[in-house]
Each structure stands twice: as C-alpha cells, then as structure tokens.
Amino acid sequence: MPTIKDLARIAGVSIGTVSNVINNKSSVTEESRRKVEEAIRLTDYKVNLHARGMILKKSFNIGLVVPSILDPFFPKLADVIEQECEKLDMNVILSSSNYSPDREIDKIEQMLAKNVDGIILIPESDRNRSYVAGLLEKETPLVLLARRYNDLRAPYVVADNRKTAEDGINYLLGKGYDSIGFLVSPLMNTADEDRLAGIQNWKNNHSEAAVSIHYCAPLPVHDRKHSMEHQLSQGYEKGLELIRDQRLPRAVFANNDYIALGFMKACTESSIRLPDDVALLGVSRQFPKELLSTELSSFDPHSEIMGSEAVRILKELMDHPERGDESTHHIEIGMSLIEGMTT
Amino acid sequence: MPTIKDLARIAGVSIGTVSNVINNKSSVTEESRRKVEEAIRLTDYKVNLHARGMILKKSFNIGLVVPSILDPFFPKLADVIEQECEKLDMNVILSSSNYSPDREIDKIEQMLAKNVDGIILIPESDRNRSYVAGLLEKETPLVLLARRYNDLRAPYVVADNRKTAEDGINYLLGKGYDSIGFLVSPLMNTADEDRLAGIQNWKNNHSEAAVSIHYCAPLPVHDRKHSMEHQLSQGYEKGLELIRDQRLPRAVFANNDYIALGFMKACTESSIRLPDDVALLGVSRQFPKELLSTELSSFDPHSEIMGSEAVRILKELMDHPERGDESTHHIEIGMSLIEGMTT
DNA sequence: GTGAAAGCGCTAACAT
DNA sequence: ATGTTAGCGCTTTCAC
16 A cells, blocks of 8 residues: 555655645645646555544544434434535444443444544433433533433434424314324333323313323333334234224324334224224334335424434534534424325 | 553553553563553543554454445345444444445445455446456455356355245245246346346246246336335336236236335235235345235345355455455355245 | 564644 | 654564
C-alpha cells in the first residue's frame, strides 16, 4: 500500500503538500495539485484511516444496535441510517442485541472499544436504563431510536405513539364503529407503553365510549428473539377467543401489525369478514400489501424520517457535544394512517 | 482516554510490559500482570484500535454488501454473519447496494478505503463481473454469498439451486401430482438461473414428463429495489392468468417464495383450494408460518449455514491469503424441504 | 522479565 | 506556497 511519502517522492513535492492536496487545504499550486493527483491515480493510493483516525480521534464509523435484525421494522431503519451516514462519509457498524439486555451492553461496549464516533441505540426494553444513564456521561454521543427511556435526559427519536393511539380511536369512531377493542401486546418497550397510555388517556376523557382493552399473553422473557412470531400468534389466539366467546367488538385496534395480522388470520379461518363483521386497524405498517390477502389499514411510522432524524441529531452531537441535553433532541414523529381494506 | 503510557505510570512498569499484559504475551511476572490489570480497571482503559491497527495493518472489521436490506432473506444472512464475526472479535460494516451495480462498486470501494480485513459480497446480479474479477487480484479477501459468478475463480457459498430444483420436481411427482408448472421470475442472478437450469436439465432427462415452464414479466432494471413486491405481484398476475385461461397444472413449483405467495393470493381470491385444486411449492422459505393464512411448502435454504460458512472461508483467506483459489472454497449447500399445507 | 526506542502513516504547527 | 518535524498510541525488536 502506497503512503503519502510515496506520493511525495513520485510527485516531487513534500509530504506536507501531499497532505494539503488530499485534504483540500488552502494554498496549493495548481501545478502541485496536478502532480499529486497524478501520483494518486498512478499508485491507486488510499488514505490509511488508522493513521488519520489516530490524529483526528475519529473512526468515521457509527454503531447501530438493534434488538433484532429479523423483525422487518429494524432493517427499515437500518437502511435509512446507512444511507444517511453515507452522505456524511460515515459507515455503520451493525449489531443485534437479540433482545438480550446483557448482549445489548456487550455490543455497546464493543462499539466503544472500536472508537465509534457515535451510537444509535434501539433499546430492547428499558432494562438497561441505568447502564444507558452511565453512557450519557461518556463522551461518545448516543441517540435512542424508536424507544425512549422515561425520565432520562437522553436524546431520542420516537414515533408519537400516544397521539397515534388516540388518532386510531377517533378514526374508528368517526367511521361509525361504535365499539372498539384495543389489542395490546405484552408491554416490552415504551412504544407499546405509550400507545396503551394514549388509549387509557382517551378513555379517561371519554368515559361514555365503548372502548375495551384486551391483553395478550406476555412473551416469555427468555425468548424475545421470536417476538414477531409470538405476537402474530397472540393476535391469532386472542382473535379466536373473542370470536368463540362472541365478544367481538365492532372494530379492533391492534397495538401493532403483527398482532393485527394474527387477528386477521383468526377471522379468515372463522369466516369473519373484514371490515363487514369486524373492522381492523394496525399500527406500524410492516408488510407490503402484495403479501397480504387483504390490505390492512395501519399507521405508517415513517421509518425514513425517524432514521434520518436520528442520524441528524447524532451528527449534531458529534459536532457540538456541549448541546448534549438540549430538549430539541427529543423528537416525536407523527404516524400517518394508510387506509387499507379492513376499515 | 487513558493510554498504555498512563497504565505504565500507574502500575509502575514499562510500556512494553503493559503491552505484553494486554496481549497475553509470554513472560510477564504474576506481580506485574496484577498491577497492570489493576491499573486497567482503575482507568477504564480501552485499547486504541487505530494505533493497534496501524501496526497490525488490520481493522478487525469486515464489510458486508447486500443487494437490499428490506428483503428478509438478506437480514437473515446478515444476522448470522454478525454473530459469527463476533466470535472472531470482528465487526461487520453493513451496506446495501440497493440493486444498483454502480452503488455496489461504490460500496466496495468505500469498504476498501476503510481498510476492512475482508469482504462478503452478495452480488446484486452479474453485471459487475469484471470489476469483481479485478477485486480478486487485490489483497483484501472476498467471498461471494448466495450468488456466484460463472467461470470466475472467486470463493463462494451458495445454495445448491440446481439440485433443489430437481428435488422439487421429484417431490411433486412422487406426491402424485402429474403435471407441474414451474413459475420462474425474471432471471436476475445465478440463484434463479441455476434453479431454471436444474428444471431444464430434468426435463431433458425426462422428456415424457408434463413439466412446463412459465415466465413472469421481468422486473424493470431501474427498479430492482422493489424486487420483493414485484415478484409477489408477478406470482399473483401469473396465477390469475393461468386460472383464467384454465391452464392450471396439477402442481405449481415457484422459483421462490415471493412468487409462490403471490400465486397463493391469486388462488385464494379465485376460490382455488390448495392443495386440492392445485398444489404449491416454493423455494427459499421466507416468512414465519404465523404470518401466512396457509403454511406454504418450501425449501429452507439454511441461511445460518450459508452465513457461517461464508465467515469461515473469509477468515481462512484472511489467515492464509495464498489459498485464495482453492476449489475447497466453492461451497454449495443443500436445501431442506419443509412440508406445509400446500402440497 | 523488563525497559528503551524505533516506527507504523498521517495531520498540524511551524519554519522557510 | 512548500518543506520540516513532532507526535498520535501502539507493537515489536533488541539490549539489559
């Protein structure tokens, strides 16, 4: 591998000049620049980022820790993050905590050991709250994505889950569905919690309305890896149960699309028609409509915006560490209802 | 950030000794080791990988370039690769070519500029054949995954697609389905090509058998990003067409699960029963059965094995670059049939 | 077994 | 505008 020393020799200039050319520094003769660039082409030179990083104390890498890479929601975010980072000449080191708090810590520690310039964390739950609190004291900037920690001064980008929950209820009522059942998954993270809180808040303000809450069986803590499958089957089971007991409300609002699709499967099998017999609304649109037999009405979380905002904030923190806990770094992004065939 | 110099001062030993402790080198007194380790704990020391990498000429990162991170097949591989790399104390820099050959080259060049220790590439097609040929001459080891290039001495790990195609036909015939239609997607990569070749080879050897081949409309080259959605809808369209024209064979063997699920949707809508009216078999099992109204029979590609083999080979090439083009680095992994409810 | 010192490739400060 | 040089934090000889 050629070095700037080689370039200097070939171009017949000093290494300082070469460095100036490479970094577009002021004051280099057109002549020198040309010669150096020629040498670069000739030797297929590439900067040694170790050497550069050692001086600049940067790796031009950021770490992304997600709970699972198999749940399609997370790759969507990862995809955007990667693209945004590319624009900033940074790369993404991806790793998955597999829904294990210990692994989550391990992964973050590995990233720190790698001298990443920043970390975007999608927490698998709030079990690592105190560890994350400690992280905030360190110099490597951290942005939480998709889930936040209550009462922790950490920058975050999340969906506006409370509002989405209320919007969903209002939408269904507005459509004329006069009784609504909210199907909620085991509460694993603040996204779920916030949606439930939104529903409960709504109920408190509208005590006359027929809104019921149905809890699915919780996911065993040791097997969150199959969280997606679990929620699909819980939505299914709960659906069968409501149908069997003839307790089906006029509309079902599912806490997320996995539960909704499980519920849909139960309906299909029981010859319950959507939306004629029961309307169905999901949250956090996941699967392409081409995949589903009936396109599900659901809220789109705007993954692209969430991902790019996370990168934007992280970049800002990297450039201005002192602004670490400004409240402008708490962002909630509204979801948009996409009407399918089930409402 | 503390350095080994700090550790040396605190522990009261020399820099060399500290280095020896950190790297578990021979010959360090129990006493010295203890003192250094104490200092490490005290200061929360972390090695500076830039400095280490500069000397060792390693980054302990590998690059993974995939065509898309939204198609669930690729995250599955990425997940395994990440886990395997962790065991080897390496991290994965992920990036997506978004099915663009130019982007694919850009991404690889970026990785090289990052001094990655090796690259795992899932080619988006074979359009970059000559570029990849050039890559093989360089010192950074490269392993192709899931798709190979014909007649290129590049290490690869792929599924045994030809055999899978033949197995599928034999399985369906063995089940008593006496006419088979093979639904093939636009040929975009060697995985698709190999499956088709397997079918054609089988036909050549069994000219009497009723095996027909049906081509779906090709995906526009400029929009491979939505390849998954496209194939779902092509399977659907082709299904509707066969049903309308009453040309439905007794069994349909789809080139992949996306086409198969599209076809399934067409059947459901047309009240065609699976497998009573038509049997359906896919390849490269993608979605959890909890998601599907009817569990699809399909071949499991063993992503875990493919991913871990790719890492194993890459590691071997990193340790023994001279073995670059041994034929042991051409691996084809058999798929396993998972019987669902559609055959 | 341990310490001293060279040097990896680069940037930045300084001298010219 | 260009050249010279110190030094980033580490590993690795090579004396001792």
